[in-house]
Amino acid sequence: MFVSPLLTWFDLHERPLAWRESGTSAWGVLLSEVMSQQTPVARVETVWREWMARWPDPATFAQAAPDEVLRAWGKLGYPRRALRLLECARQIVSLHDGRVPDDVDTLLALPGIGDYTARAVACFAYGKNVPVVDTNVRRVHRRAVEGRYLSGAASKSELVAVAELLPKDGRGPRFSAALMELGALVCTATSPACTECPLRAGCAWVAAGSPPPGADELAKKKVQKFIGTDRQVRGLIMDVLRGSDVAVPQAAIDVVWPDGTQRSRALYSLLEDGLAEQDDRGYFHLPR
Known part of the structure; x- marks a missing residue:
């Protein structure tokens, strides 16, 4: 009942998204799906193209350093996704000869790949007729x-x-x-x-x-706040770390947010998540 009318509509209204272009690899599809989680497509396309030009396959990406990856991730949000993606690429190289798997169960075994992403890659990259439910x-x-x-x-x-x-x-x-x-x-x-x-x-x-x-x-129904949340403070601290090639002192972080308790909580959570590191001098930097 729904198939023909929906496909006819899609033929007329399909958005020309970068990763829908002919020849997009399974790696490109996987990358687009991870980047698009909780992030508007309009913000993803430019970064996706930059990443595909810089790291066109899992093997090249697997050689990247964590700080390099986090800087390239920029303001896409939820930067732990970037580090999980790096883990994922390294496992694809070590366990699958650099080829993104084509079946759902094998994809689910990769770091950072959940039910939705596994099925999206199997479906959109390999043509498997599996339900993709976002x-x-x-x-x-x-x-x-x-x-x-x-x-x-x-x-x-x-x-x-x-x-x-x-x-x-x-x-x-x-x-x-x-x-x-x-x-x-x-x-x-x-x-x-x-x-x-x-x-x-x-x-x-x-x-x-x-x-x-x-x-x-x-x-x-809950409206997801951002302004004034720990997530906003984490983002401001990440901006400082991404913007410096060297470790920064506590003073460089203290200026980004007036509430010292909230600022400390956000910084500690970044350290705990592996998104920031502290050296012997007490200075902070992206993971290396």
Whole structure:
């Protein structure tokens, strides 16, 4: 019911993302998926192109130093992803001869690769017809099939439910990409453009009168703050460390945030996460 209208829509509205270009390697797909986690695509493309030019495969990336990787990661956010990606590349080289694995279970065994990323690489890089379920896909499925708003944490049962929608005639990987695109562009969280949706005729949520979220669903919705959080302070400290080729004294960090307790907590968490190191003099620098 959904396959043909969705694929027809996707043919017309697919965004020309860098990693969708013909010839993109499995490494390029893996890199794009890791970079895009909790980060807008618009911020990812430029950095992705820079990384692919600099480190076109796992073997070249595996030779990079952690501080080099963190500087190249820049302001994409959640920089632990960059270090996990370095671990991942080194394991791909040591265990898989530098080739990104093509099956879900082997991908899941790599550092920093979870359910979503493993299936995305298997699907989009190798054409495996496996369910790829991110928040966009969960939201489309919840509305179109179940007729209600998305709420609650992701579950394994959703993989089974989405798998039931996949066509078995070779179009599965493209259908998976189209589902994600629909959730990103049309079936959005707060202002779905139902009049533009190719699934409107069979959508259970539209058939139910497009009911608003219930009180319990609204209560569970939390706006993720950034300003004033430890995450912001961590980012400011990382800016200082990335911007210096040498270790910096405590004074260089103290100026970035007025709250000494929060600043110390953020700095300690960076040291604990392996994103910063302290030398014998008490100076701080990126890991090497």
